[in-house]
């Protein structure tokens with residue numbers, strides 16, 4: 001089914017050469033269930049370009065060694081490659097110092113490093129941790145558990161029924177004893193992008209630090225932590241063309257200096273005496289043990305790849321895709337989509353239900369058509385409660401998707417309707 005819409009199908013306003021970009025991703029040439037593969041599950045993880053895959057293979061095949069320890073050439077090369085990625089990532093997010101970039105396993109671990117290292121020291125009985133109902137469980141359960149442990153309580157930035165924030169009463173929230181704000185820069189369910197800068201500036205006027213969960217945002221937009229003036233920012237390599245098992249915690253120096261290590265062990269100590277130890281400065285004191293060396297090297301290749309294409313162009317391309325998707329959705333009267341109607345406040349994520357058909361049924365039928373989407377509650381049960389549904393179907397886009405992928409999604413939805421006689 002082709003659409004007769006007013007929204008441009010192609011070319012994308014971003015000027016990206018999507019056909020050329022697609023050639024970099026080996027998975028995109030595959031078929032699934034015998035159909036051309038349409039990947040719309042980028043919110044869960046992105047596909048990986050050859051450049052990233054090959055960088056990891058090179059490490060394993062050509063100079064595999066542990067880092068910071070060896071006195072031989074390959075260990076030196078591995079160390080140089082690893083350390084250079086820290087600088088690349090620092091530049092990618094506008095961090096003033098390489099040492100403010102800490103490698104973790106992903107966003108979940110980054111939030112946990114802050115919760116254990118800063119939260120446990122600074123949050124006490126009666127304090128408030130300000131989060132929101134649109135958070136992923138990584139940035140919800142972690143703070144909920146700290147609140148339970150410390151006798152503190154969670155409070156919420158008010159969300160409207162469409163999952164957007166009502167910031168009109170934000171200032172007044174800080175009349176409560178708020179110790180930290182932890183908030184997403186982009187919802188993994190609706191793609192809604194809150195006004196993070198206003199939240200940070202308001203919190204800072206009350207001397208409250210802000211952690212930004214940029215798991216979804218950083219893979220699709222330019223990030224500048226210095227301009228944002230956030231205290232912590234967390235993201236995952238695997239959602240931005242990088243390998244699994246590697247992520248980043250950016251911390252402002254004033255915050256990192258006030259934090260205890262999350263893990264103890266080798267590579268993070270200066271001197272170990274019988275009963276006491278002293279720890280290395282930033283960032284090593286937060287990176288105990290052998291790190292994910294191949295993952296870091298792959299992350300560096302992913303950052304280079306994305307920068308080569310341009311983060312602003314990627315954001316522009318996805319803005320076009322979500323606008324196109326929402327226009328096409330309007331052709332389906334029985335489709336309920338979640339999130340603000342104003343597409344300019346959203347990234348490339350489209351969550352919906354089709355009548356009363358269960359989201360898993362929709363996902364299974366789309367699978368038979370070669371279309372990969374995510375179904376269920378997307379590790380975000382609080383926002384499902386806000387929407388009053390147990391789950392949704394989520395199509396999430398990235399730089400290699402085009403309007404043909406969106407058309408395939410809607411063709412699949414036509415099949416769903418046929419099967420359910422809708």
Ligand SMILES: Cc1ncc(COP(=O)(O)O)c(C=O)c1O
Pocket residue numbers: 043044105106107108109136138139184186187188213215216236379
């Ligand atoms: C908004 C958001 N925060 C946190 C996470 C957790 O990321 P990870 O599983 O890579 O640790 C995700 C993953 O989907 C996410 O979408």
